[in-house]
Amino acid sequence: MASRAALWFLWLLSLCLTTEILASENDSYSWSNILQLLEAQCVAKRGDEDLEKGKELTHGNYCESWRFNVELHNIKDFNSIPDECASSVGKYMSSSQYKSDVRRVADETSRFLTNSFRLAGDSRDAWVFDVDDTLISTVPFYKKHHFGDIVDCRSDPLDRASLEKWMAKGKATVIDDMLSLFREINSKGLDIFIISWRPEHLRTATVDNLFKAGYHGWTKLILRCDEESYVDAQSYKSEQRKKLVEQGYRLWGIVGSQWSSLTGHSTAKRTFKLPNPMYYL
Template identity: 40%
Template sequence: MFFFKLFLLSFIPSTLSHDGFNSHLLPRPLIMQYPERIETRFEKSNEELELECTSWRFAVETNNLSPWKTIPEQCGSYVKDYVMGRGYKVDLERVSTEAGIYATSLQLSADGKDVWVFDVDETLLSNLPYYADHGYGLEIFNPVEFDKWVYRGVAPAIEPSLKLYEKVLNLGFKVFLLTGRSEKQRSITTENLTKAGFRSWDKLILRDSEDHDKPATVFKSEKRSKMVEEGYRILGNSGDQWSDLSGSFPSDRSFKLPNPMYYIP
């Protein structure tokens, strides 16, 4: 051991003891300096990816994201599994149940002016068959292709929404359908809704030619304004987009249905 210590001491350069010590003349400690961003060759684990996509969907539903055109590419399988699986159905049922509890708790006036407003697409009618052929939101929205789907008139009912729809009708609400669909699609929309089980609505409000360039929030706010001017009280509103529910003249209470496939401002 004594010999080993002497060996180490003799190995240290004599410049260490000099007052004019220059560290650049000696081997310096090896310090690994990482770049601020490190590209990894390893894909994220399934668990981590699911957490990120769940967080993204939460931000969508709480309206915390800026306007977006498509779902994140890495979340394609996640969104598909969600909307085609049990989770989406359970979420839809929860919204319908809570809305029904609220509707039942209200004492309606005798003048017939109490209104429940429903959006149509992804609120009453499901376009999942269309989005199944278009990446569940991975593709940029194509209005021409979507109109072709609309004119087929085969969109199925969202069952929990149909139950809520029938409940509010039986309670005595006036039912107004307020949709971003074009006035040109009135006939096929009426046919599709009726075929899917929706009947006895009081008004079906669509976009006229002067409304086509308006953002959905503006268009629907203006239509709700007109309802109020006519003396109606908007007690409930159901929609899958925040633009269905926000803006001026909102309902007393609104119910947001889940939709991670697309965003309408």
């Protein structure tokens, strides 16, 4: 406390000296000029204090920075959410901010369609959607497991097997803004292809879940067969898009919550990324 008081005294002393020098050396300096100078120095001082305070908040901001960098694709190949961030991710995925972010993706996609899309009329205009956390949400599953917070004694470690067991029950919920976007794209005459990392044995459950959520009228649902189990998600999805292009389809856009759905070869004219910090494929 004594050292802080001494620093404040020295700072105030320097202000007084600065004021006297300005007033004596330059008559053009009015007191309003001097007051503006003092205000600027106060702002600078508060900025320094904020920076110091920021150092103290680094740990508190860590999870927000982690989630942000997942969306930027700076953080890749993570197997799970950091234990200390599970609660933060859960709050975001259940928040109005998440819903607002999804709506913005839908709005920007719709704007692109309005401004850039023209139907050729040869039945070769196409659009690609992913399934999980694009058309339907796995948030209920992750919420049940506390988003992988293994520090929480109520939570079980997450794995792909438990997720697929849950998928087989067809309990994924609709993402409302994506349903509206799906219907808009369908109404414009594009063929809709749904390319998912889900395994083929979940086809019936996936179709039933999509129907129950309100999705109808897609051209083809493409799921991963057994031989493709050892291929990474990006390569698998790229290969499926390549097959569509080889059949003469023009891919106008892709919507997905994973970078593996958007990157690789045979991509579309535009890609639209939905937020999803829960897992990485």
